[in-house]
Amino acid sequence: xxxxxxxxxxxxxxxxxxxxxxxxxxxxxxxxxxxxxxxxxxxxxxxxxxxxxxxxxxxxxxxxxxxxxxxxxxxxxxxxxxxxxxxxxxxxxxxxxxxxxxxxxxxxxxxxxxxxxxxxxxxxxxxxxxxxxxxxxxxxxxxxxxxxxxxxxxxxxxxxxxxxxxxxxxxxxxxxxxxxxxxxxxxxxxxxxxxxxxxxxxxxxxxxxxxxxxxxxxxxxxxxxxxxxxxxxxxxxxxxxxxxxxxxxxxxxxxxxx
Numbered sequence: 001x002x003x004x005x006x007x008x009x010x011x012x013x014x015x016x017x018x019x020x021x022x023x024x025x026x027x028x029x030x031x032x033x034x035x036x037x038x039x040x041x042x043x044x045x046x047x048x049x050x051x052x053x054x055x056x057x058x059x060x061x062x063x064x065x066x067x068x069x070x071x072x073x074x075x076x077x078x079x080x081x082x083x084x085x086x087x088x089x090x091x092x093x094x095x096x097x098x099x100x101x102x103x104x105x106x107x108x109x110x111x112x113x114x115x116x117x118x119x120x121x122x123x124x125x126x127x128x129x130x131x132x133x134x135x136x137x138x139x140x141x142x143x144x145x146x147x148x149x150x151x152x153x154x155x156x157x158x159x160x161x162x163x164x165x166x167x168x169x170x171x172x173x174x175x176x177x178x179x180x181x182x183x184x185x186x187x188x189x190x191x192x193x194x195x196x197x198x199x200x201x202x203x204x205x206x207x208x209x210x211x212x213x214x215x216x217x218x219x220x221x222x223x224x225x226x227x228x229x230x231x232x233x234x235x236x237x238x239x240x241x242x243x244x245x246x247x248x249x250x251x252x253x254x255x256x257x258x
Contacts, residue, residue, distance in 0.1 A: 001208060004028075004047065005217070005239035006037040011047065012233075020208065020219045020228025029059060031066070037238040038078040043248065044085055046102075050075050054092055058102075069100065071107055079122035081143065083249050088129060088143070090120050097131065099145070110145035118156060121164040121171065123185070125246055130164070130171070130185075132156050138171075138183070152183060152190070165204040165222075166243050172201045172209065180225075194225055203241045212236040 003014040011029040029047070038048040038056075048058045054074025059066045069087075078089035080102075087100045088110070097111040097120060115133040122129055130140045130151065141148040162173040169185040172193070180197035183190045199211040199218070208228075209220040217236055219228040 001205070002242040002244070003203070003210065003239055004037065004040050004242065005212075005233075005236050006035050006049065007233055007236055008034055011035065011037070011049075014231070016208075016219060016229075020221075023219070023229055023231055025231065036076075037240065038075070038089075039080045039087075040240045040242060041080045041082060041085060042242045042244050043082050046080070046085075048078055048080060048087065050078075056087075056089070056100075069102065071098075071100065073098075077120055079120060079124075081122065081124045082246075083124055083127075086143075088120065088122055090117055094118070097129065097145075099143075111141065111148070116158075118158060118160065119162050121162060123164060123166065123169070125166055125249060126169070126185075127249065132160070132162065134158065151185075152188070154183070154190070161200045161202065163201040163204040163209075165206060166246055167206045170204075172204050174198065174200055197225070202236070202239050205241045205243055208241070210239060210241065212239065 001016040005012055009031050010027055013026045013028050015024040033051055035049045040047050045061045046058045050056055056069045056071050056075040057066050073091035075089050076092040078087050080087055085102045087102055089098050094117045096109050098107050099110050100107040113133055115135055117131055117133045120131045127143050128140050132138055137153040138151040140151045160173055162171055164171055171183045174180050179195040180193040181190055182193055202212050203210045207222050209222045211218045215234055217231040217233050
């Protein structure tokens with residue numbers, strides 16, 4: 001498994017051996033200012049991030065050479081569709097869901113609300129966007145923005161962090177005082193995984209769950225919730241699991257080894 005994360009001005013790649021018994025960390029990029037990791041297009045070898053001014057930037061091939069994608073509004077969250085390379089993103093006022101055709105700069109609005117969109121998740125293998133906004137249920141829509149529906153009537157705190165597991169088609173999150181939960185997108189039901197769990201789920205892909213706090217990144221066994229390994233790395237705000245063995249719609253897996 002491979003994980004990309006940013007810490008301050010630096011971008012790292014982690015290579016995790018089978019069952020998380022060993023971790024190899026490699027510094028792949030370093031920039032003059034802090035970078036805020038958004039997503040990774042492993043098919044085209046692009047890394048998307050924003051700077052302190054909210055400008056949308058990507059670098060190609062871990063070269064460190066960066067290019068800006070012009071947007072009318074500052075960008076605070078983004079997800080890349082591996083199939084097409086298109087970006088789905090939230091401006092920093094979190095009132096709309098935008099779509100940009102890369103290399104752009106054509107952008108248009110898929111959805112607009114008077115509420116605050118807390119989190120946006122992209123299930124690109126199944127061609128669906130999921131999002132949570134303040135005071136509303138979990139919602140979904142197709143990537144063209146045409147088919148929109150309510151998925152599950154949950155309650156969400158403003159600081160709830162959600163992780164989409166593409167392999168198991170499930171969403172994981174931690175609620176203060178209630179522990180770690182999972183919602184199956186296939187079965188349309190929730191279950192409690194650990195009522196005393198307090199760690200924030202940053203990313204997930206069976207059999208792994210990744211959390212991070214102010215001091216360390218922890219790789220867990222998703223089934224037993226026992227830690228595989230710990231990496232002392234402070235101040236990680238976003239990390240991406242590279243799901244390179246996930247089938248791209250319309251393509252074979254050839255050329256994309258796990």
